[in-house]
Amino acid sequence: MVKHNKLVRDRVPELIQAEGKQVIVKHLNQAEHFEQARLKLYEELKEYEEANIDEECLEELADILELAYELGKMHGASFEEMNAIRSEKRERKGGFEKGLFLEEVLDE
Numbered sequence: 245m246v247k248h249n250k251l252v253r254d255r256v257p258e259l260i261q262a263e264g265k266q267v268i269v270k271h272l273n274q275a276e277h278f279e280q281a282r283l284k285l286y287e288e289l290k291e292y293e294e295a296n297i298d299e300e301c302l303e304e305l306a307d308i309l310e311l312a313y314e315l316g317k318m319h320g321a322s323f324e325e326m327n328a329i330r331s332e333k334r335e336r337k338g339g340f341e342k343g344l345f346l347e348e349v350l351d352e
Contacts, residue, residue: 250287251280253310278318285311 257267272280288311292304316326 251284278315281311281315281318285315
Protein backbone atom coordinates (compact mmCIF):
# COMPACT_ATOMS: atom_id res chain seq x y z
CA MET A 245 0.00 0.00 0.00
CA VAL A 246 1.31 3.43 -0.98
CA LYS A 247 0.04 6.48 0.90
CA HIS A 248 -0.27 9.62 -1.19
CA ASN A 249 -2.33 12.04 0.92
CA LYS A 250 -2.72 14.65 -1.80
CA LEU A 251 -5.30 16.19 -4.09
CA VAL A 252 -5.61 14.35 -7.40
CA ARG A 253 -7.50 14.96 -10.61
CA ASP A 254 -11.11 13.76 -10.51
CA ARG A 255 -10.64 10.66 -12.67
CA VAL A 256 -7.42 9.38 -11.05
CA PRO A 257 -9.20 7.04 -8.60
CA GLU A 258 -11.20 5.36 -11.38
CA LEU A 259 -8.07 5.02 -13.54
CA ILE A 260 -6.27 3.31 -10.65
CA GLN A 261 -9.27 1.03 -10.07
CA ALA A 262 -9.22 0.08 -13.75
CA GLU A 263 -5.75 -1.35 -13.08
CA GLY A 264 -7.32 -3.70 -10.53
CA LYS A 265 -6.16 -1.76 -7.49
CA GLN A 266 -8.24 -0.48 -4.60
CA VAL A 267 -8.25 3.18 -3.65
CA ILE A 268 -9.29 5.00 -0.52
CA VAL A 269 -10.43 8.55 -1.15
CA LYS A 270 -11.80 11.27 1.07
CA HIS A 271 -14.19 13.94 -0.15
CA LEU A 272 -12.81 17.23 1.12
CA ASN A 273 -14.93 19.97 2.57
CA GLN A 274 -14.65 23.44 1.05
CA ALA A 275 -11.86 24.66 3.35
CA GLU A 276 -9.85 21.46 2.95
CA HIS A 277 -10.32 21.55 -0.82
CA PHE A 278 -9.05 25.12 -0.99
CA GLU A 279 -6.00 24.35 1.16
CA GLN A 280 -5.17 21.16 -0.75
CA ALA A 281 -5.52 22.94 -4.11
CA ARG A 282 -3.06 25.58 -2.94
CA LEU A 283 -0.64 22.88 -1.78
CA LYS A 284 -1.05 21.04 -5.10
CA LEU A 285 -0.24 24.25 -6.95
CA TYR A 286 3.07 24.51 -5.05
CA GLU A 287 3.77 20.84 -5.86
CA GLU A 288 3.14 21.42 -9.56
CA LEU A 289 5.29 24.57 -9.58
CA LYS A 290 8.14 22.58 -8.05
CA GLU A 291 7.69 19.81 -10.63
CA TYR A 292 7.72 22.43 -13.40
CA GLU A 293 10.90 23.93 -11.99
CA GLU A 294 12.55 20.50 -11.93
CA ALA A 295 11.27 19.35 -15.36
CA ASN A 296 13.47 19.18 -18.40
CA ILE A 297 12.57 21.70 -21.06
CA ASP A 298 10.57 19.31 -23.21
CA GLU A 299 7.03 17.96 -23.41
CA GLU A 300 7.10 17.02 -19.70
CA CYS A 301 7.38 20.73 -19.01
CA LEU A 302 4.13 21.35 -20.91
CA GLU A 303 2.36 18.69 -18.83
CA GLU A 304 3.33 20.54 -15.65
CA LEU A 305 2.18 23.88 -17.09
CA ALA A 306 -1.17 22.31 -17.99
CA ASP A 307 -1.55 21.13 -14.38
CA ILE A 308 -0.70 24.61 -13.12
CA LEU A 309 -3.35 26.13 -15.41
CA GLU A 310 -5.96 23.61 -14.27
CA LEU A 311 -5.23 24.45 -10.63
CA ALA A 312 -5.27 28.20 -11.32
CA TYR A 313 -8.74 27.92 -12.84
CA GLU A 314 -9.96 25.73 -9.98
CA LEU A 315 -8.64 28.18 -7.38
CA GLY A 316 -10.21 31.04 -9.33
CA LYS A 317 -13.53 29.20 -9.18
CA MET A 318 -13.11 28.84 -5.42
CA HIS A 319 -12.73 32.61 -5.28
CA GLY A 320 -15.99 32.98 -7.20
CA ALA A 321 -14.64 33.53 -10.73
CA SER A 322 -15.57 31.43 -13.75
CA PHE A 323 -13.13 30.33 -16.43
CA GLU A 324 -14.37 33.21 -18.60
CA GLU A 325 -13.96 35.75 -15.77
CA MET A 326 -10.42 34.53 -15.10
CA ASN A 327 -9.57 34.93 -18.79
CA ALA A 328 -11.19 38.39 -18.85
CA ILE A 329 -9.09 39.45 -15.84
CA ARG A 330 -5.96 38.04 -17.48
CA SER A 331 -6.79 39.81 -20.75
CA GLU A 332 -7.52 43.15 -19.06
CA LYS A 333 -4.31 42.98 -17.06
CA ARG A 334 -2.36 42.09 -20.20
CA GLU A 335 -3.92 45.07 -22.00
CA ARG A 336 -3.11 47.38 -19.10
CA LYS A 337 0.38 46.12 -18.14
CA GLY A 338 1.43 43.89 -21.03
CA GLY A 339 2.56 40.30 -21.05
CA PHE A 340 5.96 38.80 -20.35
CA GLU A 341 7.22 38.28 -23.92
CA LYS A 342 9.98 40.92 -23.85
CA GLY A 343 11.80 39.34 -20.92
CA LEU A 344 12.22 42.61 -19.04
CA PHE A 345 13.99 42.31 -15.67
CA LEU A 346 13.47 45.39 -13.47
CA GLU A 347 16.66 45.92 -11.49
CA GLU A 348 15.80 49.10 -9.63
CA VAL A 349 13.85 52.35 -9.74
CA LEU A 350 15.71 55.55 -8.98
CA ASP A 351 14.04 58.51 -7.33
CA GLU A 352 14.87 61.74 -9.12
